Amino acid sequence: MSQKTILVTGSDSWIGKWIAQLAHQEWWKVIVHSKTDTDELKNIHKDLEWSDKLFFDISDQETVKKEIWEYIKHHGCIDCLINNAGVKTVDIKKIEEFDGKKSLAEREVNVLWSLYCMQSVIPAMQKKWGWSIVNIASMKWIPQLSTISSITYAAAKAWVLSITRSIAKTYGKDNIRCNAISPGYIQTGRSQKWSDETKERIDWGILLSRLGTPDDIAPVALFLAWDEAKYITGENILVDWGYMLKGK
Numbered sequence: 483m484s485q486k487t488i489l490v491t492g493s494d495s496w497i498g499k500w501i502a503q504l505a506h507q508e509w510w511k512v513i514v515h516s517k518t519d520t521d522e523l524k525n526i527h528k529d530l531e532w533s534d535k536l537f538f539d540i541s542d543q544e545t546v547k548k549e550i551w552e553y554i555k556h557h558g559c560i561d562c563l564i565n566n567a568g569v570k571t572v573d574i575k576k577i578e579e580f581d582g583k584k585s586l587a588e589r590e591v592n593v594l595w596s597l598y599c600m601q602s603v604i605p606a607m608q609k610k611w612g613w614s615i616v617n618i619a620s621m622k623w624i625p626q627l628s629t630i631s632s633i634t635y636a637a638a639k640a641w642v643l644s645i646t647r648s649i650a651k652t653y654g655k656d657n658i659r660c661n662a663i664s665p666g667y668i669q670t671g672r673s674q675k676w677s678d679e680t681k682e683r684i685d686w687g688i689l690l691s692r693l694g695t696p697d698d699i700a701p702v703a704l705f706l707a708w709d710e711a712k713y714i715t716g717e718n719i720l721v722d723w724g725y726m727l728k729g730k
């Protein structure tokens with residue numbers, strides 16, 4: 483089978499970087515991406531032989547279309563899109579702290595980015611009859627895990643799951659699969675900012691008493707991306723080491 487091309491958004495950092503590295507090991511042609519041309523992006527591009535590099539702000543619809551279409555025009559179809567880039571910027575302790583503007587900005591990146599990227603790759607996938615999209619959500623959409631600190635992040639990630647199903651349903655006839663992953667608490671740059679309350683909740687809730695790591699997520703993303711999962715679409719895989727069973 484010929485080499486397939488995979489675009490991993492936000493691949494200069496933690497989970498996205500692991501997905502890009504593992505994809506490279508598994509013989510994908512990787513397109514690494516970040517908002518700007520960071521040193522981390524330059525390094526990963528250099529490390530991953532035969533990779534390509536794109537940098538653009540995914541919260542801008544026209545920029546996303548332009549960059550992705552230009553890439554497809556010059557290099558051919560993107561076979562797989564991993565919508566990994568995301569932010570959690572709203573972190574409140576009581577409703578008085580709620581700030582609509584901040585919340586909308588968070589939602590824009592987490593929800594609209596995935597739609598902009600999908601909108602840009604799907605027409606070429608349709609022409610080529612197929613391949614796959616994986617959206618990185620979060621376990622925070624699960625009702626019993628609701629917290630005030632994730633009041634808008636959880637809703638944004640629930641929306642990502644809804645979008646995943648809509649795309650799977652609409653484009654299944656074109657042999658395009660669309661799935662999601664909901665990671666639990668993963669050790670990344672974000673975990674350094676967790677409050678004591680969050681840390682306590684994690685200690686109590688994770689059955690294995692260890693945080694997840696980006697290498698717990700990357701193989702699941704690539705399983706869903708690849709042909710091994712060719713009969714799976716519209717699905718969401720929770721990767722949380724049982725947190726949902728016990729967590730609060």
Ligand SMILES: NC(=O)c1ccc[n+]([C@@H]2O[C@H](COP(=O)([O-])OP(=O)(O)OC[C@H]3O[C@@H](n4cnc5c(N)ncnc54)[C@H](OP(=O)(O)O)[C@@H]3O)[C@@H](O)[C@H]2O)c1
Pocket residue numbers: 491492493494495496497498515516517518520538539540541565566567568569570591618619620621664665666667668669670671672673
């Ligand atoms: N860490 C966790 O515990 C956890 C749990 C559940 C789900 N997740 C989800 O997993 C994904 C990756 O998480 P992570 O912890 O690895 O995050 P991270 O280290 O903060 O990485 C986020 C990536 O998204 C990119 N990004 C953010 N805003 C962007 C924008 N407007 N345009 C383009 N790129 C943008 C960042 O690029 P720059 O560096 O250039 O800003 C960065 O590469 C996210 O979707 C997150 O919500 C994480």
